Amino acid sequence: MSIPGETPNPYARPQPPQPPQPPQQGGPPPGPYGHVPQQSPQPPQGQPHHPPPYAQPTMPGVPMGGYGPAGMATGVPPVGPAGGGARGKGWLWGLGGAVVASAVWAGALFATGGFDGEAKADLAGYRYTTDLCGPTDSQTFEDAGYKEKSETGSTNPQHSSSQDPALDSMTCNIDYEPSASSSGDYSSVWLYTTASLHKKSDPGPEFEAQYRAYEDQKTSTYSYKVSAVSGLGDEAYVVTQTNKSSSDTGAYVILGVREGWMTYQSTWSEFVSSSSSADAKSSKEATEMLKDSAKATLAKLKG
Secondary structure, X not given: OOOOOOOOOOOOXXXXXXXXXXXXXXXXXXXXXXXXXOOOOOOOOOOOOOOOOOOOOOOOOOOOOOEOOOOOEOOXXXXXXXXXXXXXXXXXXXXXXXXXXXXXXXXXXXXXXXXXXXXXXXXXXXXXXXXXXXXXXXXXXXXXXEEEOOOOOOOOOEEEEXXXXXXXXXXXXXXXXXXXXXXXOOEEEEEEEEEEEEOOOOOXXXXXXXXXXXXXXXXXXXXXXXXXXXXXXXEEEEEEEEEOOXXXXXXXXXXXXXXXXXXXXXXXXXXXXXXXXXXXXXXXXXXXXXXXXXXXXXXXXXX
């Protein structure tokens, strides 16, 4: 306190203003998850209020160390003056933690390809080919008593392919006939194979569902059974069709394989009339042929 008429002391330190008292009616509003924060104790009247040595100053109207509803800091603490002691060190520690967190985040994005918004395709070593019939294994079917049918006026086997930045597609169709069949026998046997390289999206989450959907395609004549297959790729499924009304023999089996972002499917369809001298393979036998052929075909397609 200065005496009237005296020159004010330029080095006298003014007392800081007293903090406002909280209202007596009601309590603080609940937090974002229903938690009611406790009110901070107020300093006794007439005593200067000093923040704890590690508390950081915040923007006006924001509680010290406050965080918003999403858990983000509501204010950025300003840089304290040199020699700020513990307060300056606390700010530097916080800055160091933010730098480390940013480095980890950036490293994760580089590793997953997150900076360009796309994950890197996992093709598991498989490569595109313009002629899928080349690596398609046919020895398995020849050993089982089938031969490629000699087509008149058409090509057997037939293949097609398409290359695109998002998806590479390859197909192969081979017509077979039982080696023991005669010229007068009516039989239809074919193997249809496809392979796809998914380069923009992961087919994994939907792969099983595509085959399980066959179970809902029941009619008065046909029904389907879907089973998981082990030992092929990351996952594999076999679909078997049952014909309820036909007296003719035959089998219709689909085998689907996924490895990484590569999908492969082979379909065996055989129809042999009851008057034929050749016997058709059962669904179980056809499944084993498809599995053996798929192992050999995928090994060639990857190599």
